[in-house]
Amino acid sequence: MFEALRDPKLVWLFGGVLSLLVISSVIGNILRNRQKPGASRTTIDNLNARIRAWWKMCAIFTAAILVGRVGSLILFAIISFLAMREYMTLVPTRRGDHRTLFWSFFVIMPLQYYLIGIQWYGFFAIMIPVLAFVFVPTSIAIAGDTEHFLERAAKIQFGIMVCAYCLSHAPALLLLKIPGFEGQDARLLLYLVIVDQMSDVLQYVWGKLIGKHKIAWRVSPNKTWEGFLGGVLSATALGTALWWATPFTPLESAGLSFTICILGFCGGLVMSAIKRDIGIKDFGVVIEGHGGILDRMDSLCFAAPIFFHLVRYYFVP
Amino acid sequence: MSERIHPIASLLAAIARGISGVQVQWAGCEPDDRQRIYFANHTSHLDFVVLWSALPSELRAVTRPIAAKDYWEETPLRRYLAENVFHAVLLERGSLAKAKSSDETHFVGRHLIEDMASALGDKNSLILFPEGTRGTGEKIAPFRSGLYHLALRRPDAELVPAYLENLNRILPKGEVLPVPMLSLLTFGKPIQVAPGEEKDIFLERAREAVSSLRRIGPA
Numbered sequence: 442m443f444e445a446l447r448d449p450k451l452v453w454l455f456g457g458v459l460s461l462l463v464i465s466s467v468i469g470n471i472l473r474n475r476q477k478p479g480a481s482r483t484t485i486d487n488l489n490a491r492i493r494a495w496w497k498m499c500a501i502f503t504a505a506i507l508v509g510r511v512g513s514l515i516l517f518a519i520i521s522f523l524a525m526r527e528y529m530t531l532v533p534t535r536r537g538d539h540r541t542l543f544w545s546f547f548v549i550m551p552l553q554y555y556l557i558g559i560q561w562y563g564f565f566a567i568m569i570p571v572l573a574f575v576f577v578p579t580s581i582a583i584a585g586d587t588e589h590f591l592e593r594a595a596k597i598q599f600g601i602m603v604c605a606y607c608l609s610h611a612p613a614l615l616l617l618k619i620p621g622f623e624g625q626d627a628r629l630l631l632y633l634v635i636v637d638q639m640s641d642v643l644q645y646v647w648g649k650l651i652g653k654h655k656i657a658w659r660v661s662p663n664k665t666w667e668g669f670l671g672g673v674l675s676a677t678a679l680g681t682a683l684w685w686a687t688p689f690t691p692l693e694s695a696g697l698s699f700t701i702c703i704l705g706f707c708g709g710l711v712m713s714a715i716k717r718d719i720g721i722k723d724f725g726v727v728i729e730g731h732g733g734i735l736d737r738m739d740s741l742c743f744a745a746p747i748f749f750h751l752v753r754y755y756f757v758p
Numbered sequence: 759m760s761e762r763i764h765p766i767a768s769l770l771a772a773i774a775r776g777i778s779g780v781q782v783q784w785a786g787c788e789p790d791d792r793q794r795i796y797f798a799n800h801t802s803h804l805d806f807v808v809l810w811s812a813l814p815s816e817l818r819a820v821t822r823p824i825a826a827k828d829y830w831e832e833t834p835l836r837r838y839l840a841e842n843v844f845h846a847v848l849l850e851r852g853s854l855a856k857a858k859s860s861d862e863t864h865f866v867g868r869h870l871i872e873d874m875a876s877a878l879g880d881k882n883s884l885i886l887f888p889e890g891t892r893g894t895g896e897k898i899a900p901f902r903s904g905l906y907h908l909a910l911r912r913p914d915a916e917l918v919p920a921y922l923e924n925l926n927r928i929l930p931k932g933e934v935l936p937v938p939m940l941s942l943l944t945f946g947k948p949i950q951v952a953p954g955e956e957k958d959i960f961l962e963r964a965r966e967a968v969s970s971l972r973r974i975g976p977a
Binding site (some may be wrong): 522529536543547 | 779894924933935936937939
């Protein structure tokens with residue numbers, strides 16, 4: 442434990458995250474104090490609530506990385522569990538899906554993380570897309586309820602793909618054996634998460650500051666072209682500037698962080714579309730306090746597996 | 759009955775809360791130490807434990823469930839849970855149907871109400887599922903008349919409606935293994951039997967009071 446602290450580059454990354462948090466808390470406080478009394482406070486209160494949440498999330502994530510490989514695995518397994526819990530609560534399932542859902546939560550999802558733990562890449566890569574793909578519709582069919590059969594099977598499989606399969610590719614980065622980068626893989630995971638989440642944050646900030654032209658107002662009314670371009674470009678710049686922490690050259694780092702940002706946007710957009718489809722907007726309010734893991738992780742869902750495979754294809758011999 | 763909470767009861771309550779991820783909302787009243795009869799919809803074995811676990815611990819110690827004797831005395835484990843762990847008030851659910859004449863029905867009914875009234879005593883509260891059995895969660899079945907007679911017998915006890923949402927998907931009737939989805943519990947505004955109110959009208963109003971607390975899904 443705490444071996445990670447002997448890696449000076451990792452300590453620099455943590456230091457950078459900490460300074461960002463301090464700076465944003467200071468800005469949040471200044472904004473709150475400068476407000477005229479009686480003015481609408483919602484945006485700034487919301488900003489400060491977000492900053493407080495970020496402190497907590499960064500603390501948990503840092504602790505997990507300090508514990509080491511197992512810590513990151515357990516943390517992401519818990520995130521997957523909570524995300525899947527939100528997803529399955531919101532998706533209309535029927536009584537006949539009960540046992541399939543039980544297996545999804547207590548066998549398929551833990552098995553996916555166990556396979557990373559024992560470093561069995563081949564099985565890890567196909568277990569959900571192949572085996573779970575066969576298992577889910579079959580077990581629903583055995584239960585015998587054919588009403589909305591295809592919809593139910595598809596929705597459950599999609600949930601397992603997004604919450605367990607896709608998200609598990611983030612800690613699976615620790616599996617990759619990149620020559621010259623041995624024992625430093627925690628930084629790769631941190632790099633992915635920092636670029637991905639900062640892209641979200643910066644898109645939000647740019648959108649609030651200069652956002653005007655809506656991108657997909659039907660799906661997500663808060664996404665604007667200004668926020669998207671500003672956020673993606675500035676997070677790509679940040680990712681490029683972090684090349685020293687990765688096995689990449691600055692140019693490679695620029696390409697990869699740009700990819701992470703674009704995919705993060707795609708993930709967010711798709712999850713918003715799903716929320717619209719099942720009319721979660723209201724449900725999201727109701728489960729406030731419980732909910733939100735999936736909202737926070739939506740950008741990582743698509744970015745993690747593709748980043749994983751790009752790195753594996755180009756950097757692992 | 760003792761006022762100490764059995765450690766197994768606390769453990770089961772913690773497990774039920776974890777599995778059901780329940781979010782509790784006191785929408786029509788606050789937790790209070792006055793004597794109450796909580797009545798709720800019934801779809802899952804988790805219902806009672808989740809509702810009970812939502813109460814502050816000093817209230818939990820004096821709040822007892824009403825449960826069906828035939829079911830909870832069937833095996834030694836069930837009996838132990840009902841009697842020793844949760845101090846349930848066990849009633850003979852089938853006894854009314856078995857009654858042969860209207861006189862006998864009247865007699866048996868009176869007897870059940872007296873049992874519940876004495877279980878209330880001078881400090882306890884009760885948790886009651888007036889549908890009498892677990893439903894599928896799609897709609898609430900008509901209420902049995904016990905709630906009405908008990909309310910007349912003990913007008914001093916407050917009648918608090920509660921709605922348990924999504925528990926039918928977490929642990930439906932007939933399943934042993936739970937799926938850990940999220941659930942909601944809403945306590946509503948207490949109701950009373952109006953002077954001269956007829957039984958069926960009151961029972962329908964009580965059912966309405968529970969179903970109006972539904973927060974998601976079809977009304």
